[in-house]
Amino acid sequence: MPEPTTATTTATATAATTGTGANATTGATIELENLTKRYPGSSDPAVDSVNMEINAGELVVFVGPSGCGKSTTLKMINRLIEPTGGRIRIGGEDVTDMDPVKLRRKIGYAIQASGLFPHMTVAQNIALVPRMVGWPKARINARVEEMLDLVGLDPGEFHGRYPRQLSGGQQQRVGVARALAADPPVLLMDEPFGAVDPITRDHLQDELIRLQHELHKTIVFVTHDFDEAIKLGDRIAVLREQSHIAQFDTPEAILTNPADDFVSGFVGAGAALKRLNLSRVRDVEITDYPTVTVDDPLQEIFNKLRSSGTNEILLLDRRGRPYKWLRRGDLMRAKGSLARAGTLVHDTVTRDATLRDALEAVLIDNAGRVVVTGRRGEYTGVVDMETLMNSVHELLEADRLDAIEHQHELEETRAAQTHHAQEGVDGAAGAGGEAKA
Amino acid sequence: MSFWEYLSSRHQQLLADAYQHASAVFQCMVVATVIGVVVGVATYRSEWGGNLATTTTATLLTIPSLAMIGLLIPIVGLGVPPTVIALTLYGLLPIVRNSIVGLRGVDPSLVDAATGIGMSRLARLLRVELPLAWPPILTGIRVSTQMLMGIAAIAAYASGPGLGNEIFRGIASLGSKNALNQVLAGTLGIIVLALLFDAAYVLIGRLTIPRGIRA
Numbered sequence: 001m002p003e004p005t006t007a008t009t010t011a012t013a014t015a016a017t018t019g020t021g022a023n024a025t026t027g028a029t030i031e032l033e034n035l036t037k038r039y040p041g042s043s044d045p046a047v048d049s050v051n052m053e054i055n056a057g058e059l060v061v062f063v064g065p066s067g068c069g070k071s072t073t074l075k076m077i078n079r080l081i082e083p084t085g086g087r088i089r090i091g092g093e094d095v096t097d098m099d100p101v102k103l104r105r106k107i108g109y110a111i112q113a114s115g116l117f118p119h120m121t122v123a124q125n126i127a128l129v130p131r132m133v134g135w136p137k138a139r140i141n142a143r144v145e146e147m148l149d150l151v152g153l154d155p156g157e158f159h160g161r162y163p164r165q166l167s168g169g170q171q172q173r174v175g176v177a178r179a180l181a182a183d184p185p186v187l188l189m190d191e192p193f194g195a196v197d198p199i200t201r202d203h204l205q206d207e208l209i210r211l212q213h214e215l216h217k218t219i220v221f222v223t224h225d226f227d228e229a230i231k232l233g234d235r236i237a238v239l240r241e242q243s244h245i246a247q248f249d250t251p252e253a254i255l256t257n258p259a260d261d262f263v264s265g266f267v268g269a270g271a272a273l274k275r276l277n278l279s280r281v282r283d284v285e286i287t288d289y290p291t292v293t294v295d296d297p298l299q300e301i302f303n304k305l306r307s308s309g310t311n312e313i314l315l316l317d318r319r320g321r322p323y324k325w326l327r328r329g330d331l332m333r334a335k336g337s338l339a340r341a342g343t344l345v346h347d348t349v350t351r352d353a354t355l356r357d358a359l360e361a362v363l364i365d366n367a368g369r370v371v372v373t374g375r376r377g378e379y380t381g382v383v384d385m386e387t388l389m390n391s392v393h394e395l396l397e398a399d400r401l402d403a404i405e406h407q408h409e410l411e412e413t414r415a416a417q418t419h420h421a422q423e424g425v426d427g428a429a430g431a432g433g434e435a436k437a
Numbered sequence: 438m439s440f441w442e443y444l445s446s447r448h449q450q451l452l453a454d455a456y457q458h459a460s461a462v463f464q465c466m467v468v469a470t471v472i473g474v475v476v477g478v479a480t481y482r483s484e485w486g487g488n489l490a491t492t493t494t495a496t497l498l499t500i501p502s503l504a505m506i507g508l509l510i511p512i513v514g515l516g517v518p519p520t521v522i523a524l525t526l527y528g529l530l531p532i533v534r535n536s537i538v539g540l541r542g543v544d545p546s547l548v549d550a551a552t553g554i555g556m557s558r559l560a561r562l563l564r565v566e567l568p569l570a571w572p573p574i575l576t577g578i579r580v581s582t583q584m585l586m587g588i589a590a591i592a593a594y595a596s597g598p599g600l601g602n603e604i605f606r607g608i609a610s611l612g613s614k615n616a617l618n619q620v621l622a623g624t625l626g627i628i629v630l631a632l633l634f635d636a637a638y639v640l641i642g643r644l645t646i647p648r649g650i651r652a
Contacts, residue, residue, distance in 0.1 A: 080553055105555035115550030119568045119647040129554050162649030178554070188553075 027057035027218030028091030028185035030077065035086035037072055047072050048242040049086065051413070056091075056185075057216040061229040063266070064239035064246075073243045074188055074222045078107045090186060105133050108179030108187035108217070113195045114171040116163040122148070122174050123159045129182040147177040150214075152207060169200035173207070180215070189221045193228070205231055226266055230255070230274055238263050249406045252278055256396050257403030259410070275396065276356035281349055284358075284391035286372050286381030289314050294323065302331060314371065315342060320378040322348060322371040348373045351380065355392065358383050443618040451603070455626050458599035461592070462585045462634070465521055469528030469585075470578055476529070477536025477574075478562065487537045494530040502527070502591045510595055520589070520597035527588050528581040535577030539570030572646050579638045586631040590623065600626045 031054070037047040047069040054060050062070040075081040077088060079100045087096045095103050116125050123144045130140045148155040151173040163171055172192060179187055193201045205228065212219065223229055229236045230251040237248040240262055247259040255275045258264035267274070290308040292301045293316045305313045305328065315324040324342035331341065347361045348371045361370035362385050369384035444451065476494075480486035502523065509519035543566050551561040567574075593601030600623045607619030 078553060080549065101555055101557050103555075104553060107555075109550070109553035111546060111550055111553065113546060115546055115553075117547060117551070117565055117569075119650045121649070128556075132555060132560070162647075164649060 025183045025185045026216040027055075029056045029089075030054040030186060030218060030220065031087075031089040032073075032077070033087040033089070035073065035076055035083050035088065037069075037076060037081060038084045045084075045242060047076065047083075048244060049417070050243050050245065051417075052237065052245070052248065054218060054220065056218055059212055059219040059221060059232060059234045061221045061223060061233035061236045062239055063223055063226055063229040063236055064243075065241075065266075066224060068239045068241050069243035070222050070224075070239050071190055073239070074190055074220055077186075077220060078104045078109060078188055080104075105129055105182065106184050106186070108182075108184040110172075110175045110179040110187065110189045110192045112191045113168075114163070114175035114192075116171055116174055116178070118163050120162075121159070122153075122161050122163070122166070125163070125174060126178045126181050128178065133182055135182075143181060147181050148174075150180070150211065151177045153177075167200075168196045169204060172196060172200075172204055176208070176211070180211075180217075185218060187217045187219045189219060191222055191224070194223070194225075201228075208232060226268060227274065230277065238266055245410075247407075248410065249403060252395075252399040253403035253406055256399035257407065259407055272392075272396065273356065275399070276359060276392065277354045279355045279391075279395055280351065281353050281355065281358050281372055281383060282351040283395070284355065284383065285387050286351075286383055287387055289382045291316050291379060292326075293320075294318060298331075301326070305331065312367070314345075314379065314382070316379055319376075321376075322373065322379045325367070345371055348377070349383070350374070355388065359388060362388060440618050440621060443615060444622060447622070451600075451622055451626060454598075454600045454603055454623075455630060458586075458589055458601070458627065459630050459634075461517075461520060461524065461598055462582065462589050462630075465524035465585060465589075466528055466578065466582055468521075469525045469581060470532055472525070473529050473532030473577070473581075474536050474567075474574060476533050477540060478567075481537045481540040487541070491530075491534050491537060494533045497526050498530045502588045503594060506591060506595045506597075515596045517597060519595045520592035520599075523592070524585050524589060528585050531577040531580040531584070532574065533577075535573045535580075536570065539573035540566055542573070543569045568647065569650065572642070572650065572652075575638065575642055575646070579635065582634050582638070583631055586627055586634070590627060600630075 030052075032050050032052045035047060035050040035052075036045050038045040050073055052060075062074060064070045072081055076083045077090075079088075079095075082100075083096070087094055089095065090107075116122075117128075120128075126144045126147050127140050130143055135143070144159070145155040148158055153170060153173055158166070158170070158174070163174070166174065175192065176189075179189075193204050196204065209232065221229075221232060233251055235249060236251055236254055238246045238254065238259075240246045246266075247254055247263045252275065254263060255267060255271045255278075258267050258271075264271075289312075290304055290310060291314045292304055295318065296304075301313065301315075305326070311327060313326050314322055315326050317323040322345040324344055326342040330343075333341065347364065349358050349361055350373055358370060362368055362383065369382050371379060372381045372383055374380045473494075476490050480490045505523045505526070506519050509522055513519050513522065547565060547569070548561065551565045556564065589597075589599050590601035590604055592599055593605045603619050603623030603626070607616045607621075607623065610616050610619075
């Protein structure tokens with residue numbers, strides 16, 4: 001029976017090519033041009049002429065108060081809500097008049113409380129879109145396993161479960177897996193983590209960041225939680241009522257230079273502290289410290305400490321991991337053995353830790369410094385209060401300059417828009433001006 | 438003649454009647470289910486449409502069954518046709534109402550999700566909305582069946598099929614020695630049938646309601 005064999009081989013071959021890695025579809029650009037939604041019976045549009053360009057592979061967060069139209073704007077991208085004006089282009093292609101059902105199959109969609117269908121198993125839920133676009137069965141099965149794996153759920157265990165047998169966080173993971181199953185270039189997420197507890201939300205956010213590092217989709221993410229926006233967004237669009245863009249910039253720029261009172265109100269207190277979450281230890285200067293290992297003879301440690309000119313020396317264990325801080329006094333009292341001398345290194349940070357974590361560690365440490373370690377816990381350097389302060393000041397200054405520049409651009413486009421809008425009422429405005437004069 | 442002697446002497450006749458009774462109810466239920474669900478699907482989206490459908494079917498149910506069959510005889514004649522029409526009409530209300538309630542009760546965020554991942558309207562209805570509304574619809578079908586079991590007895594008035602004949606024969610010959618036995622046999626037969634159908638529905642529910650939404 002040659003036929004089934006061939007079928008299986010081709011199927012596995014296709015499955016392999018769509019597998020993790022090179023061939024997966026990466027993001028497409030999204031352009032919104034004068035996108036408007038006007039509901040019948042209300043004088044003001046719900047969404048008023050949104051212009052936005054989202055780069056391929058970028059994660060853009062729409063953030064704003066409830067009722068500002070951020071969700072409506074998102075839903076116009078996959079035309080769950082039909083725009084009443086303007087154009088939408090995805091990957092350069094105008095999709096404003098395309099068959100919405102076909103369009104949506106090319107756009108992943110994840111919503112609050114997962115939106116999983118309770119009467120279908122996890123596997124059936126994930127397989128929905130691939131089935132609709134007509135993938136062969138073997139490829140779908142392989143893809144379901146792959147997606148579960150991708151979102152960190154054991155395929156064997158979760159495959160046949162029903163949504164109600166999962167925790168909120170697990171449901172949300174499956175929701176993301178379903179949205180990504182057919183490998184769409186664009187992913188829309190409408191407050192996906194709004195209904196889970198804070199700890200789970202934190203995990204899910206980390207997972208999303210990791211996923212995005214692997215997949216490079218274009219993601220539009222809606223939230224009302226500014227901290228979530230800062231954590232996830234490559235760029236953040238702060239929206240006010242009618243989806244007017246108050247500021248559209250990197251999180252760094254928004255934190256250091258909010259465009260107006262509305263944005264700074266939204267940023268909330270502690271912007272500088274929040275900014276520290278956005279930079280990693282690897283972004284700042286790491287100073288080198290004199291080190292010795294536990295195998296070094298005592299005399300050599302003495303010599304090194306004296307020649308270094310510092311008051312302290314770091315003792316590393318046999319694998320190069322930080323072990324103890326030794327002061328001059330400790331060595332005096334050591335009497336030939338280091339077993340009891342010095343203070344143990346309690347806290348270390350990795351190069352990937354945020355500056356906020358580093359600051360926390362520095363503040364707790366009685367000498368105001370923290371050891372930075374590499375991937376296997378080996379010593380790579382030290383960060384202390386002074387370097388941290390200097391680096392942060394430099395970062396903030398750079399952010400501020402960037403933000404001012406972006407602000408100018410935004411103001412220019414806005415001025416052009418306002419001008420455009422006022423052209424119709426030119427006469428009235430002129431009359432008003434004359435009266436004043 | 439005691440009741441048991443009556444049963445054993447007439448069991449062939451009784452079984453034939455019971456079979457006809459069950460078959461009439463079953464067939465009318467199939468028709469009523471199809472019509473009821475279609476009406477439900479057609480009307481659940483609009484406020485007044487759904488209300489109209491519910492009110493109409495509810496009004497139908499208030500017509501006394503004897504009167505309904507009596508009114509149908511001049512139009513469609515005696516026998517099976519008035520029985521089928523009357524039973525189907527009576528069976529509609531619980532199904533229509535539960536279909537509408539069930540379909541309207543589907544979580545709007547799931548409908549949104551279904552549309553959002555690219556399901557067409559038909560796919561959404563068949564793969565998400567109807568399966569989720571199925572448990573209440575099945576309950577409606579069950580209630581309808583119980584009701585039709587009793588109403589079907591009236592069909593004998595129009596010389597229709599079923600265990601009603603037994604009851605009517607008994608009532609007609611009240612005072613004769615078998616009158617009570619006949620009424621009793623007919624009534625008990627209907628109760629037994631109703632219980633059997635109900636058991637069947639429990640089984641159908643087990644088989645057709647997915648584990649994920651079973652209560």
